[in-house]
Amino acid sequence: MTGGSKPKKTIVPKKNPMPSQDPFLRAKNFNEVALGYTEQAVVAEANRCLQCKNAPCRQGCPVEVDIPAFIGLAAERDFAGAIKKLKEKNALPAVCGRVCPQESQCEKYCTLGKKNEPVAIGRIERYCADWELANGVLPQQVNPPTGKSVAVVGSGPAGLTCAADLAKLGHEVTVFEALHVPGGVLMYGIPEFRLPKKVVQAEINNLKNLGVNIEVNAVVGKFAVVDELLNGGGFDAVFIGTGAGLPYFMNIPGENACGVYSANEFLTRTNLMKAYRFPDADTPIRVGDKVAVLGGGNVAMDAARTALRLGAKESWIVYRRSKNELPARHEEVEHAEEEGVKFAFLTSPTRIIYNSDYWVIAMECLQYKLGEPDASGRRSPVPIPGSEFVMDVDTVVVAIGQGPNPLVPRTTKGLECNKKGNIVADLATGATSKPGVFAGGDVVTGAATVILAMGAGRTAAKAIHAYLNGDS
Amino acid sequence: MYRIVKKELLAPTLNLFEIEAPLVARKALAGQFVILRINGEGERIPLTIADFDRAGGTITCVFQEVGKTTKELGALGEGDFLQDFVGPLGLPSHVENYGSVICVGGGVGVAPVFPIARALKEAGNEVVGIIGARTKELLFWEEKMRSACSELRVTTDDGSYVRKGFVTDLLREAIEEKKNTSLCVAIGPLPMMRAVCSLTREYGLKTIVSLNSIMVDGTGMCGCCRVTVGGETKFACVDGPEFDGHLVDFEEMARRAVIYKPQEQLAVARYVENHGHNCSCSCGGGR
Ligand SMILES: Cc1cc2nc3c(=O)[nH]c(=O)nc-3n(C[C@H](O)[C@H](O)[C@H](O)COP(=O)(O)OP(=O)(O)OC[C@H]3O[C@@H](n4cnc5c(N)ncnc54)[C@H](O)[C@@H]3O)c2cc1C
Ligand SMILES: Cc1cc2nc3c(=O)[nH]c(=O)nc-3n(C[C@H](O)[C@H](O)[C@H](O)COP(=O)(O)OP(=O)(O)OC[C@H]3O[C@@H](n4cnc5c(N)ncnc54)[C@H](O)[C@@H]3O)c2cc1C
Ligand code: SF4
Ligand code: SF4
Ligand code: FES
Numbered sequence: 237m238t239g240g241s242k243p244k245k246t247i248v249p250k251k252n253p254m255p256s257q258d259p260f261l262r263a264k265n266f267n268e269v270a271l272g273y274t275e276q277a278v279v280a281e282a283n284r285c286l287q288c289k290n291a292p293c294r295q296g297c298p299v300e301v302d303i304p305a306f307i308g309l310a311a312e313r314d315f316a317g318a319i320k321k322l323k324e325k326n327a328l329p330a331v332c333g334r335v336c337p338q339e340s341q342c343e344k345y346c347t348l349g350k351k352n353e354p355v356a357i358g359r360i361e362r363y364c365a366d367w368e369l370a371n372g373v374l375p376q377q378v379n380p381p382t383g384k385s386v387a388v389v390g391s392g393p394a395g396l397t398c399a400a401d402l403a404k405l406g407h408e409v410t411v412f413e414a415l416h417v418p419g420g421v422l423m424y425g426i427p428e429f430r431l432p433k434k435v436v437q438a439e440i441n442n443l444k445n446l447g448v449n450i451e452v453n454a455v456v457g458k459f460a461v462v463d464e465l466l467n468g469g470g471f472d473a474v475f476i477g478t479g480a481g482l483p484y485f486m487n488i489p490g491e492n493a494c495g496v497y498s499a500n501e502f503l504t505r506t507n508l509m510k511a512y513r514f515p516d517a518d519t520p521i522r523v524g525d526k527v528a529v530l531g532g533g534n535v536a537m538d539a540a541r542t543a544l545r546l547g548a549k550e551s552w553i554v555y556r557r558s559k560n561e562l563p564a565r566h567e568e569v570e571h572a573e574e575e576g577v578k579f580a581f582l583t584s585p586t587r588i589i590y591n592s593d594y595w596v597i598a599m600e601c602l603q604y605k606l607g608e609p610d611a612s613g614r615r616s617p618v619p620i621p622g623s624e625f626v627m628d629v630d631t632v633v634v635a636i637g638q639g640p641n642p643l644v645p646r647t648t649k650g651l652e653c654n655k656k657g658n659i660v661a662d663l664a665t666g667a668t669s670k671p672g673v674f675a676g677g678d679v680v681t682g683a684a685t686v687i688l689a690m691g692a693g694r695t696a697a698k699a700i701h702a703y704l705n706g707d708s
Numbered sequence: 709m710y711r712i713v714k715k716e717l718l719a720p721t722l723n724l725f726e727i728e729a730p731l732v733a734r735k736a737l738a739g740q741f742v743i744l745r746i747n748g749e750g751e752r753i754p755l756t757i758a759d760f761d762r763a764g765g766t767i768t769c770v771f772q773e774v775g776k777t778t779k780e781l782g783a784l785g786e787g788d789f790l791q792d793f794v795g796p797l798g799l800p801s802h803v804e805n806y807g808s809v810i811c812v813g814g815g816v817g818v819a820p821v822f823p824i825a826r827a828l829k830e831a832g833n834e835v836v837g838i839i840g841a842r843t844k845e846l847l848f849w850e851e852k853m854r855s856a857c858s859e860l861r862v863t864t865d866d867g868s869y870v871r872k873g874f875v876t877d878l879l880r881e882a883i884e885e886k887k888n889t890s891l892c893v894a895i896g897p898l899p900m901m902r903a904v905c906s907l908t909r910e911y912g913l914k915t916i917v918s919l920n921s922i923m924v925d926g927t928g929m930c931g932c933c934r935v936t937v938g939g940e941t942k943f944a945c946v947d948g949p950e951f952d953g954h955l956v957d958f959e960e961m962a963r964r965a966v967i968y969k970p971q972e973q974l975a976v977a978r979y980v981e982n983h984g985h986n987c988s989c990s991c992g993g994g995r
Contacts, residue, residue: 414794414925414927415925415927416745416752416791416792416794424929452792453792453793453794454731454794455794455795455797455927458735458795458796458797459731459732459734459735459795459796460731460735481927481928481929482928482929483929483930483931485931485941487941491941492934492935492936492941492960492964494963494964494967495967497931497932498930498931498932500929500930500931501924501930501931501932504924504925504929504930505924509751509752509924510749514971514975515971515974515975515978516749517749518749518750518751518776518777518975519751519752519924520968520971520972520975522967522968522971593963594960594963594964641927641928641929642928642946643927643928643946
């Protein structure tokens with residue numbers, strides 16, 4: 237070969253398949269579903285990448301991971317180099333490789349994906365991160381102490397990323413977390429079988445090694461309000477990443493009956509409190525024979541799949557629109573179907589029926605049809621009059637969305653919020669209406685994704701750094 | 709980790725713990741609660757703040773051994789540690805000078821009503837305290853309550869101490885006598901709070917109750933603690949735990965309180981089997 241041009245790659249049309257647990261078996265256990273690539277498979281997959289000069293894939297990644305660079309290193313089996321490259325942009329690669337909606341982000345823009353299947357960017361990312369967790373984490377560089385300190389409220393992906401970046405810049409960082417473990421939704425919401433909790437804790441240990449101090453059992457707004465952290469608390473700035481943890485209910489009759497859970501409660505009992513191990517773990521959960529999960533997003537899929545693992549004979553997704561409109565990730569819907577989750581589309585409950593002991597026995601539902609597209613661009617569901625029917629169920633999980641927890645907004649003077657209760661923050665800096673207070677993640681955007689929350693944490697860290705240096 | 713600095717047996721199966729938690733003590737107010745977890749497998753259970761010492765950095769909780777977690781808690785002693793302890797949670801009691809108020813504590817409810825009575829008296833109210841227990845040996849904090857109230861009335865269900873009767877009997881007498889009472893605060897077992905509310909409703913006397921619905925996080929995240937108050941759904945952990953008792957749907961509360969009864973029975977049976985009957989009650993114990 238002359239002229240420096242590389243040999244033209246042969247295109248491999250399909251992704252290397254992800255080995256996964258047999259659907260039949262896995263529907264009964266909480267072990268991780270996707271088992272991860274072998275070294276051979278990851279190298280083969282990395283070699284599918286065309287190393288495009290303009291790297292269109294990068295524009296799909298909210299934190300702009302240098303995708304061709306890390307994949308190139310993985311192709312050469314330089315996993316230490318690959319993870320270093322990843323971590324330049326992404327503080328939690330083992331998490332993102334597993335839960336990013338890659339099909340609508342990085343992989344959506346992959347050149348290969350135009351005619352064939354895109355490069356499995358997330359799977360390669362996961363491999364590199366797991367490689368690091370197994371082979372010992374490389375120390376990261378931390379700047380000398382600046383003498384400034386920052387309080388981070390909430391330890392979800394937004395707070396953790398913000399904390400990591402500020403710590404690397406030499407600031408002293410304390411994260412305050414309301415629950416007894418850090419991680420936010422990664423710990424209490426996303427199930428073990430999709431994101432093992434030891435992976436999350438390993439990523440969090442990396443942060444601790446950067447010198448980040450994490451205080452659990454610390455509810456800001458209760459043991460101290462934001463103003464106290466700033467004045468007298470010894471902090472020079474505050475980042476709020478308290479997420480969207482307030483569960484919405486349908487406001488239909490019977491919703492407070494026994495056997496009706498919010499998805500948050502259902503998943504928290506199972507993931508955070510390990511109710512699937514009851515009575516070895518102390519927190520109980522009750523799942524009947526036939527479970528109905530209301531909603532069609534990732535949270536609903538997680539709840540429906542969890543219900544099967546907890547012993548439900550039937551687990552139903554009850555969704556107002558049709559399969560095409562399901563907001564959940566495609567892969568999650570597929571996994572749910574494989575495991576035996578059933579779907580009642582174009583259906584929504586109007587009333588929950590309970591017996592004299594207040595236990596759920598059935599749900600009255602209405603049939604819907606699809607009408608004109610609404611503001612979200614999806615065809616809106618229109619109820620069909622007179623189509624009421626009764627669905628026998630004994631457990632109902634409401635997974636129709638979450639809003640921001642009002643604790644911090646309510647107790648912070650001068651913090652502007654919008655009508656939905658989200659904190660108003662400049663998306664380019666995370667700055668709020670209150671000087672020295674920044675915010676990002678679900679508490680600003682409403683329920684979104686892990687990687688967007690991380691991106692917001694990173695953006696805010698830059699702005700906080702500038703603020704502390706007095707250049708803003 | 710949070711150290712138990714003092715333990716006192718107030719009555720059989722009724723323990724007082726003083727727990728070192730300076731950040732909670734700094735902010736604690738009457739009416740609020742904490743959530744604790746004994747160890748890594750433990751359940752998060754809420755307990756009301758019965759007293760606090762800001763200078764000493766401690767919180768006092770009084771709890772009844774009713775199931776696995778509270779039995780396991782009761783088996784701990786001074787110097788032992790709790791893994792998790794978070795608070796102060798919930799809204800504090802609304803304290804102002806109403807003039808004349810009645811504070812009713814039934815059973816273990818005497819503990820949470822104490823700091824409220826004290827705060828109301830400090831705010832200038834005339835506070836009539838009413839406390840009661842099933843029997844004499846279950847009655848506690850009589851002197852402490854007397855010091856927090858302008859006047860204290862005591863009863864036992866079985867008449868083994870002072871007089872025979874329910875707290876509601878004393879409450880009716882006090883309302884009739886006092887005429888000018890403008891608020892009643894009642895804390896105790898669900899049936900007692902319910903009975904107090906139906907009595908005070910007769911007199912149109914506004915009544916505050918503290919609801920102990922089942923909780924998980926205590927921060928408004930799970931909705932487990934939801935109760936119907938005045939036809940609206942409220943989260944007891946963040947909107948309460950105190951509510952206008954005349955608006956509470958007690959029937960629904962009572963049903964929701966026993967959601968996990970089969971699991972609770974299994975857990976406690978297993979615990980007793982593994983640990984022997986080491987509770988502090990006077991039942992004789994042993995396997
Ligand atoms: C079941 C479920 C499945 C999901 N699946 C996916 C997925 O597959 N892929 C994906 O990209 N996204 C997924 N998401 C969304 C994603 O998890 C969230 O968008 C993301 O976690 C938001 O991060 P955050 O840091 O803003 O907040 P959170 O993760 O919500 O963390 C906020 C933290 O703040 C704490 N906190 C709240 N108030 C206080 C306070 N007053 N004081 C101290 N601490 C406080 C909370 O306890 C919590 O730990 C899922 C969400 C759920 C619920
Ligand atoms: C705001 C609040 C304040 C409370 N204050 C006190 C107090 O000061 N002293 C005291 O003795 N008790 C108090 N309780 C009740 C106490 O939390 C329960 O007795 C305890 O959780 C029982 O746990 P267990 O495992 O020993 O019993 P279990 O066998 O699990 O249950 C026995 C009873 O406790 C209730 N319970 C079980 N789990 C929970 C839970 N996670 N949260 C709430 N209730 C539950 C059940 O309804 C059941 O009736 C309070 C409850 C609340 C919500
Ligand atoms: S962080 Fe997420 S979006 Fe970015 S490259 Fe990794 S998997 Fe893709
Ligand atoms: S667009 Fe696809 S093929 Fe091109 S560099 Fe990115 S991952 Fe590789
Ligand atoms: S205990 Fe979870 S919302 Fe109240």
